[in-house]
Amino acid sequence: MKVHADRGRCVAAGQCILAAPEVFDQAEEDGIVIVRLPEPPAEAHRAVRDAVRDCPVRALSLS
């Protein structure tokens, strides 16, 4: 699993951080998503899928 974030689309809702805090973070200055683990371990996959689903602007995708 590879996680992609479109930082141009992101509106800093912070829902991905709530769903998968070990994989996502928010930039201090503007709240925009930071992918901490672009290739997350298997045990985080479910939380990452939740994060992708919960993003209000579809800024996250998987490959």
Next chain:
Amino acid sequence: MESTFAPLPAHADLPVVPLGDAAAWVDLHATLAAAREASPFGITDAGLPVALRFAEVEYILKSDQFEFGDLIAAVGQTEGPFYDWWHETISAFNPPAHTRLRRLLAAAFTARRVNDLRPTIRRVVEDALEPCLERGYMDIVDFAHVLPMRIMGGVLGIPREDVTVFDTLTDQLASGFNVATSKDPVGVANVNSALKELQEYAAEMVRDRRAHPKDDIVSTLVQERDGIDRLTDAELVAHIVFMIFAGHDTTKGATQIATMLLAKHPDQTALIRENPDLSGAAVDEVMRYESPVVMTTRQPLADLEIEGVPFVQGRPIGVVLVSAARDPRGFERADQFDICRTERRAIGFGSGIHFCLGANLAKAELQEAVRGLATRTASIELTHDVAWQPFKTLRGFDELRLAVTPS
């Protein structure tokens, strides 16, 4: 949500959602389900077209062919201080201006910032719960009233003695979104005078925090950040007033509803009592099962059709969150309150680029309230039937008393 626009002839065949009839509010879910099962779109008896099913609601909220509904124009106002204020706030903007404001404001609401505020939130919850536990009962309306105001006061840095004044002014400002108020010159004058007081207070806060930064949201927003664009003083004032307004009735309603649901579903409350970490999931389910916001509005940027139904540029559409959340096409066992559900949940914060800016703060407030209510009590019971207020697009109760036994 009201509108003074005349309905389109093409909407004449849509099922009517009689939100102007008090009877429709007794069981709002049944009212909405009747229309939703007939069609993806309905029309209120006031002539506002409404999206009812999960797929269409999601589509409209996430689509870049729509902008936020002009709530002030919808109630018949096209000028004046109230109109000007609303059009300075983030809701009224589209990208790229929206994107800029969103990023500047979002810095104050990141998950990390909200976590820093948790001790303040927890203390407010404890203080509000304590007297209820001593008395053995709780008036939900009082509890839910005190909580968001003190928390919002705490995070914005409003002194405790000013909180009541804010409460009254915010109610007065909120009345501006009603057709009746905006048609009455006295009503309009009251709205504008409340707005002026709130703006003056906000301007004073900006001056004060610039000179003496504190650990609050206003200080975060006014801070100079090298090499990064920042909010102008006018933008700061408009948005401080906006945050006071947006965090007021919404959070009050959500707190009332969360408390009511814990009392009504002791099996679910017992789960939280055993495992307080479930309070996050419980709040997501509260925000799905009984969203405090009945609907939000969007308007098309150009004439368009969805599912063969035409919509006109600049004419608002009600996007009914309460209905989408109970759509069996969107959720399994949609009518069941289940804090352990694993599919998509909270819909009450909206979606798309206007997704609630304060959602993380609201969630933290509600989580602390739910955790406190479950863990500090041995039981919470309703002492009479639940009666929802009619005609309120921000939902809640006039009164509701609970019996509480301390743990």
